[in-house]
Amino acid sequence: xxxxxxxxxxxxxxxxxxxxxxxxxxxxxxxxxxxxxxxxxxxxxxxxxxxxxxxxxxxxxxxxxxxxxxxxxxxxxxxxxxxxxxxxxxxxxxxxxxxxxxxxxxxxxxxxxxxxxxxxxxxxxxxxxxxxxxxxxxxxxxxxxxxxxxxxxxxxxxxxxxxxxxxxxxxxxxxxxxxxxxxxxxxxxxxxxxxxxxxxxxxxxxxxxxxxxxxxxxxxxxxxxxxxxxxxxxxxxxxxxxxxxxxxxxxxxxxxxxxxxxxxxxxxxxxxxxxxxxxxxxxxxxxxxxxxxxxxxxxxxxxxxxxxxxxxxxxxxxxxxxxxxxxxxxxxxxxxxxxxxxxxxxxxxxxxxxxxxxxxxxxxxxxxxxxxxxxxxxxxxxxxxxxxxxxxxxxxxxxxxxxxxxxxxxxxxxxxxxxxxxxxxxxxxxxxxxxxxxxxxxxxxxxxxxxxxxxxxxxxxxxxxxxxxxxxxxxxxxxxxxxxxxxxxxxxxxxxxxxxxxxxxxxxxxxxxxxxxxxxxxxxxxxxxxxxxxxxxxxxxxxxxxxxxxxxxxxxxxxxxxxxxxxxxxxxxxxxxxxxxxxxxxxxxxxxxxxxxxxxxxxxxxxxxxxxxxxxxxxxxxxxxxxxxxxxxxxxxxxxxxxxxxxxxxxxxxxxxxxxx
Amino acid sequence: xxxxxxxxxxxxxxxxxxxxxxxxxxxxxxxxxxxxxxxxxxxxxxxxxxxxxxxxxxxxxxxxxxxxxxxxxxxxxxxxxxxxxxxxxxxxxxxxxxxxxxxxxxxxxxxxxxxxxxxxxxxxxxxxxxxxxxxxxxxxxxxxxxxxxxxxxxxxxxxxxxxxxxxxxxxxxxxxxxxxxxxxxxxxxxxxxxxxxxxxxxxxxxxxxxxxxxxxxxxxxxxxxxxxxxxxxxxxxxxxxxxxxxxxxxxxxxxxxxxxxxxxxxxxxxxxxxxxxxxxxxxxxxxxxxxxxxxxxxxxxx
Numbered sequence: 002x003x004x005x006x007x008x009x010x011x012x013x014x015x016x017x018x019x020x021x022x023x024x025x026x027x028x029x030x031x032x033x034x035x036x037x038x039x040x041x042x043x044x045x046x047x048x049x050x051x052x053x054x055x056x057x058x059x060x061x062x063x064x065x066x067x068x069x070x071x072x073x074x075x076x077x078x079x080x081x082x083x084x085x086x087x088x089x090x091x092x093x094x095x096x097x098x099x100x101x102x103x104x105x106x107x108x109x110x111x112x113x114x115x116x117x118x119x120x121x122x123x124x125x126x127x128x129x130x131x132x133x134x135x136x137x138x139x140x141x142x143x144x145x146x147x148x149x150x151x152x153x154x155x156x157x158x159x160x161x162x163x164x165x166x167x168x169x170x171x172x173x174x175x176x177x178x179x180x181x182x183x184x185x186x187x188x189x190x191x192x193x194x195x196x197x198x199x200x201x202x203x204x205x206x207x208x209x210x211x212x213x214x215x216x217x218x219x220x221x222x223x224x225x226x227x228x229x230x231x232x233x234x235x236x237x238x239x240x241x242x243x244x245x246x247x248x249x250x251x252x253x254x255x256x257x258x259x260x261x262x263x264x265x266x267x268x269x270x271x272x273x274x275x276x277x278x279x280x281x282x283x284x285x286x287x288x289x290x291x292x293x294x295x296x297x298x299x300x301x302x303x304x305x306x307x308x309x310x311x312x313x314x315x316x317x318x319x320x321x322x323x324x325x326x327x328x329x330x331x332x333x334x335x336x337x338x339x340x341x342x343x344x345x346x347x348x349x350x351x352x353x354x355x356x357x358x359x360x361x362x363x364x365x366x367x368x369x370x371x372x373x374x375x376x377x378x379x380x381x382x383x384x385x386x387x388x389x390x391x392x393x394x395x396x397x398x399x400x401x402x403x404x405x406x407x408x409x410x411x412x413x414x415x416x417x418x419x420x421x422x423x424x425x426x427x428x429x430x431x432x433x434x435x436x437x438x439x440x441x442x443x444x445x446x447x448x449x450x451x452x453x454x455x456x457x458x459x460x461x462x463x464x465x466x467x468x469x470x471x472x473x474x475x476x477x478x479x480x481x482x483x484x485x486x487x488x489x490x491x492x493x494x495x496x497x498x499x500x501x502x503x504x505x506x507x508x509x510x511x512x513x514x515x516x517x518x519x520x521x522x523x524x525x526x527x528x529x530x531x532x533x534x535x536x537x538x539x540x541x542x543x544x545x546x547x548x549x550x551x552x553x554x555x556x557x558x559x560x561x562x563x564x565x566x567x568x569x570x571x572x573x574x575x576x577x578x579x580x581x582x583x584x585x586x587x588x589x590x591x592x593x594x595x596x597x598x599x600x601x602x603x604x605x606x607x608x609x610x611x612x613x614x615x616x617x618x619x620x621x622x623x624x625x626x627x628x629x630x631x632x633x634x635x636x637x638x639x640x641x642x643x644x645x646x647x648x649x650x651x652x653x654x655x656x657x658x659x660x661x662x
Numbered sequence: 663x664x665x666x667x668x669x670x671x672x673x674x675x676x677x678x679x680x681x682x683x684x685x686x687x688x689x690x691x692x693x694x695x696x697x698x699x700x701x702x703x704x705x706x707x708x709x710x711x712x713x714x715x716x717x718x719x720x721x722x723x724x725x726x727x728x729x730x731x732x733x734x735x736x737x738x739x740x741x742x743x744x745x746x747x748x749x750x751x752x753x754x755x756x757x758x759x760x761x762x763x764x765x766x767x768x769x770x771x772x773x774x775x776x777x778x779x780x781x782x783x784x785x786x787x788x789x790x791x792x793x794x795x796x797x798x799x800x801x802x803x804x805x806x807x808x809x810x811x812x813x814x815x816x817x818x819x820x821x822x823x824x825x826x827x828x829x830x831x832x833x834x835x836x837x838x839x840x841x842x843x844x845x846x847x848x849x850x851x852x853x854x855x856x857x858x859x860x861x862x863x864x865x866x867x868x869x870x871x872x873x874x875x876x877x878x879x880x881x882x883x884x885x886x887x888x889x890x891x892x893x894x895x896x897x898x899x900x901x902x903x904x905x906x907x908x909x910x911x912x913x914x915x916x917x918x919x920x921x922x923x924x925x926x927x928x929x930x931x932x933x934x935x936x937x938x939x940x941x942x943x944x945x946x947x948x949x950x951x952x953x954x955x956x957x958x959x960x961x962x963x964x
Binding site for chain 1: 710711712713714715716717718719720721722723725726728729730732733734736737740751753754755756757758759761762763765766768769772773776777778779780781782783784785787788789791792794795796797798799801802803805806809810813814815874875878879880883945952956959963
């Protein structure tokens with residue numbers, strides 16, 4: 002008897018398992034045991050899910066499940082296709098890793114919030130699976146809301162901190178503003194189609210009323226969730242204050258749900274407006290450059306990583322934009338390179354950003370701070386974390402031979418090939434922008450890695466740090482190996498995304514294979530091996546020389562100064578200061594310089610330097626304050642007397658009845 | 663096969679001579695005799711036989727820095743065509759790898775510098791990453807322009823297909839490109855007017871200060887790597903600026919070597935007649951170079 006693997010069913014089973022994984026922990030008297038059960042369930046669900054994804058990408062079609070629920074929106078529909086699969090692939094890897102990591106990072110023995118956290122973590126992952134599986138507007142919105150709200154409860158785990166409360170509030174407002182746009186979008190779709198069920202691919206004509214509004218609403222609603230500028234303002238605070246494995250899931254996975262939403266919405270239309278591709282390229286380039294410029298100036302380890310997520314989302318959008326432009330200009334190269342680059346970067350970013358966020362969790366455990374200028378010299382005390390973090394940093398800078406390079410390579414090849422062929426090669430301008438972003442990423446991650454792991458410890462906390470537990474390092478090792486293998490053998494990534502590009506790009510298999518053949522993936526494998534051989538040979542030569550020759554140890558050469566202290570080191574802030582000032586218009590550094598009294602014994606003064614969040618601090622907060630003041634008179638209606646409130650309801654109903662008759 | 667052997671031999675042996683020629687030129691301008699042409703080779707041999715001093719703050723990163731940097735630069739030397747002959751390693755799209763290999767080497771040079779915990783080296787590393795980041799878009803504008811002229815993504819084809827005919831047809835664009843590439847060559851190799859390779863104890867320097875703590879064989883690798891980087895970027899420049907091909911293998915190689923030595927003399931002259939720029943002016947010049955290369959791209963669009 003052969004068991005036919007039917008992807009949708011397996012994925013729904015995996016989602017159910019994920020959603021219920023945290024429940025035993027809430028019921029059992031021993032929370033430690035509950036957390037272990039949850040981790041076991043999540044890993045099992047992840048394996049099940051990965052099997053289904055593999056089957057789907059291998060060619061087994063997913064069935065459509067219809068559930069007749071008693072709600073007046075028509076039957077709920079679940080299905081899975083290649084577009085869903087490419088988002089599910091990193092989702093299950095990262096979710097499985099995060100749940101194992103959580104056992105050591107947020108142990109139920111020490112953390113009373115662990116039960117709640119584990120429950121919402123499972124629910125969060127399940128909701129994301131449901132988002133990519135649902136084929137029905139209302140069902141989608143329900144899954145979307147469960148995802149958004151469980152993310153809220155996850156990020157406010159440490160809800161007693163005022164900072165967490167503030168960023169939680171900002172997140173809640175931002176996500177619901179986005180959901181409002183999605184309500185508008187799905188209502189308009191319902192009005193056009195007469196049903197909430199998703200239309201088939203390319204079945205909507207551009208001529209339908211409100212097509213532009215539907216696309217704009219999708220860009221606002223989903224773009225906000227993805228962290229696209231200028232709707233990114235909720236992201237840095239939320240990602241910085243969540244527990245690290247949750248940050249990993251939010252940054253590595255939840256942002257991609259926004260990307261998924263946009264791609265899914267665009268797939269409904271047969272022809273897309275000509276400006277859309279360019280708009281996406283411009284928004285993506287803005288997010289990439291501005292995101293990394295803001296990341297560069299951060300002092301908080303996790304805020305820095307959060308801003309760099311905005312940069313990576315920008316790169317993904319550049320890819321999608323290139324592909325859309327390619328569809329307009331009938332350039333298969335641009336379509337395939339753009340979509341492949343975007344999809345590969347979606348997978349890659351899931352891997353290396355989760356790795357870096359988990360690494361930052363290990364650092365927070367080891368040192369008790371998120372301030373990178375208080376760390377230093379941790380490579381000695383945390384050698385494994387240090388090595389894994391280095392792999393993540395190299396990968397996120399897009400340097401060969403790691404996986405980040407592969408996605409960017411596709412975008413470069415697409416952009417430059419277009420630059421060669423097309424009469425007006427505007428798309429080629431993407432290449433210098435990507436080069437600039439890559440250079441800024443190197444500044445950011447050299448700063449991050451150098452300040453945290455190298456040099457001498459800058460504080461007592463850093464000098465007493467300890468290596469992370471095995472259960473924390475094991476998932477990180479898995480992710481790092483993933484980054485390394487995907488980078489050394491790039492054809493693997495191409496094989497992963499090729500069916501998705503065939504499915505989504507509207508091109509046949511041969512055309513896609515031909516374009517992917519133009520991208521030097523196999524030579525890159527050879528190049529990676531050659532690079533490793535060269536490095537190994539030189540390293541062996543160097544070690545042999547070192548063994549042969551005398552070695553002495555001394556203090557760092559201080560140009561003649563004999564008593565250097567750790568405080569004299571360059572800090573992360575000083576490292577990035579020059580570049581931040583050059584990009585002052587984007588990074589908006591703010592200095593509070595005190596006046597130093599002109600007297601013999603001036604009193605102590607403080608100097609404050611920070612990179613500000615322009616959109617939130619300078620636009621939205623003042624705007625909300627003014628709106629609050631302007632509408633304060635409406636507060637007369639809200640007085641806390643319940644019977645009058647009931648009267649409001651009655652009056653509203655009367656008005657509505659009168660209106661409908 | 664002969665070409666590959668000559669390529670490897672030239673790429674491995676010639677770079678230190680460039681430093682010797684630059685030094686001799688500068689000495690001639692200063693009215694000194696100067697060190698022998700082969701002095702950099704003597705320095706390298708000496709360094710590889712010297713013992714090392716390691717700072718107590720350093721880790722394996724400090725030792726890996728020079729190794730990875732040199733490995734990446736060696737790889738880049740295999741990708742660039744020399745003397746009008748295709749490079750030993752070449753494939754479509756290798757120009758992107760070429761640019762990113764310098765990124766990899768920069769990452770490791772700068773983290774090795776930060777590993778010492780010295781603020782001098784921190785300053786050098788910060789300047790290195792900042793200036794290189796501004797230089798990177800220029801390189802890509804130049805590569806796109808050349809790729810558009812040669813209809814290829816292979817570095818060997820791009821660079822060897824520059825001919826006198828192209829110079830005649832698109833002279834303005836090529837002139838802008840050569841200007842931009844020369845600025846990038848000087849900036850990436852930390853020559854005057856961006857950095858003064860002769861100063862070792864100033865607060866304004868870039869490359870030399872990053873390697874203050876390296877000693878012995880590691881410093882030898884750094885010195886050799888720096889010469890090799892000058893050679894590789896110089897070869898890119900010579901390919902674009904002097905597109906002479908005779909058809910005879912050995913004549914081409916001879917022309918190439920003479921051109922490289924001529925480039926070294928030019929750099930020596932620039933270093934002798936110019937002062938180092940103020941640090942705040944450096945980004946302006948680099949952004950200027952980016953705009954020059956962007957103009958070059960626009961000019962070939964006709």
